[in-house]
Amino acid sequence: MADLLLALDVKGKSEAVRVAGACTGEVDAIKIGYPLVLSTGLGIVKDLAKAGIPIIADFKVADIPNTNSLICEEVFGAGCSGIITHAFCGHDSLAACVDAAHDHGGVCFVVCEMSHPGALDFLTGENAERMAGMAKAAGADGIIAPATRPERTAILRDIIGTSMKIYSPGVGAQGAQPEDVKKYVDGIIVGRAIYESADPKSAAHEFRVRAR
């Protein structure tokens, strides 16, 4: 049984509030990222938080430890409850995000393997497995692993065990189905298949039921 996370990659406050409002009660968290925040500013977090749904900031943080800490301060100060970071900058950069998240009572998820075809150039195989080990050693709350390659997500699950969560993108527009991956993960991430739907609430409801 997996949760449903809405990837709210729309542009502008009114569209974000419309889709988030429609999906209230159907999604367990909202993932925001550069498309929305660059078009509205980080103040959008407060607007979305009114719906009472946890907001996870997908900024795929990838810098030196000090800069990562500064980014996390802004994210959690704005009202987000989670951050998504990369691991390839090394253990100290990763620790900066994990520590900042925990200092603010939030959670930190680590990208290990990505869902798109180009991930096979680098963000897969031994690199992904090593980063899963790094995420575990750093005390991260979970990892990001692809619904498009469930067999890879199963391998990453074996590395991190069951005390950490896996959130999995790639369902819907990227071709994966909830049923492909739900037994390996704690949440599926769905964007376009919900927010581009004529009826986002019904689309979210259907994904939620299928993820269960």
Ligand code: BMP
């Ligand atoms: P969509 O369902 O529209 O494909 O959106 C997927 C979301 O998950 C996007 O926000 C994307 O940036 C994110 N994502 C992904 O698709 N694959 C990854 O490996 C990691 C991601 O964060």
